Amino acid sequence: MGLPLALAGCSPATILSPDGPIADANRTILLNSLVIMLAIVIPTIVATLAFAWWFREGNTKAKYRPDFVYSGRIEMIVWSIPILVILFLGGVIWVGSHDLDPRRPIQSTMPPLEVQVVSLDWKWLFIYPREGIATVNMLMIPVGRPVHFRLTSASVMNTFFVPRLGSMIYTMNRMETELNLRADRPGTIYGQSAHFSGDGFSDMNFGVRSVPPTEFANWVARTRTQGPTLDARGYAALYKQSSNVKPFSYRATQPGLFEAIVSQKIKPQPGPSTGGGRDPNISPEPLEHK
Structure with a gap:
């Protein structure tokens, strides 16, 4: 299913109906x-x-x-x-x-889930370093467990914002920011880019699925058995400007990829330019929505 259909069932994007x-x-x-x-x-x-x-x-x-x-x-x-x-x-x-300092951990008896976030033109990459998997334009998190985000940009400055979960924070090239959030109810929540970043900005949205811990563990296990591998070659394909990218997952990720993006050991994107659109060279596996 395409991203618009995936987000059709999301809760309204309003800070007046919090989920965390x-x-x-x-x-x-x-x-x-x-x-x-x-x-x-x-x-x-x-x-x-x-x-x-x-x-x-x-x-x-x-x-x-x-x-x-x-x-x-x-x-x-x-x-x-x-x-x-x-x-x-x-x-x-x-x-x-x-x-509400974004870097301040949320008190909990459970250890936080580590998620590394990279904003690209015009899509979101979510890396789960401990689980060894990654997703694009879809964020899966367990209900009731804090999530510690480390965020950067592979291109121009952008903004990560999930209105029903909390604070908006910027992603910046060659810089790392931190954010701690938690979802207290299951469901699919709307997430977005809140800073104009070029032609594909309006389609730079993602869904946040908060599920019970057992379902999250099962999803991690399934994801490890399907999809491509996010290594230097896979990132080079994902790196190209594209919009309206369907959510998909990577079954494995190259260790230290996020750190390489932050330190610019991996060359950053040139930024928005004319003629942006869906890259025909990207043919990922769709992310399972069940």
Whole structure:
């Protein structure tokens, strides 16, 4: 099945319906910030309407004071409310920035699943170093187990974002970033590139399948028996610019491939150019969706 069909059953891509603790905390920060800002927006709207009504032409009780210059009480109200809003928003952001540090591990009794992520033009490569397998445009993770991502780009700067799981983070050429996420419910979640990177950007999406641990173990075992091998030759084929690539898997991966991409021992891609499209030289095995 093609990627559009694979993603058709994904949950809505919204941070307001979190499937993990990081996304839930992000939603809390968003709602708290909204409430804090409404504390000044709503009174301002009400005051505007009240002033317009009170100082209407037909209201003889309203005093006309053209020589009015200063009021300490008005100045206190006008300046104290914005200052309080800034203090509250700053506090929320300060606490959230430390609690949701992308590099900060998620507390769990289970060891994190290690996944190495490489953004290419215009597809996503996911390497499972401990399992020795890899996938393209499909990420399989076990429910309830933290996932530690190491991310880089083989081309231009990009952004890895799974709205229902949590924080968005950039992938950059010759640099490595880290992200820790966890899915608390089974299902297929929409993931995307959130930074424009050329002609194939709009199709640079992927599905995140969160499954029970036993099903994940079975999937790993099946994947090791099918598909091509991701070695230098396989990466050279995948490396070429292509879009609308169907999800597929590699049964084995060359050790140290991610590190070679980060250090540019493997030459980086030249970046987006005209004429991008699906590369006819890539004929991968489809990723099993059962």
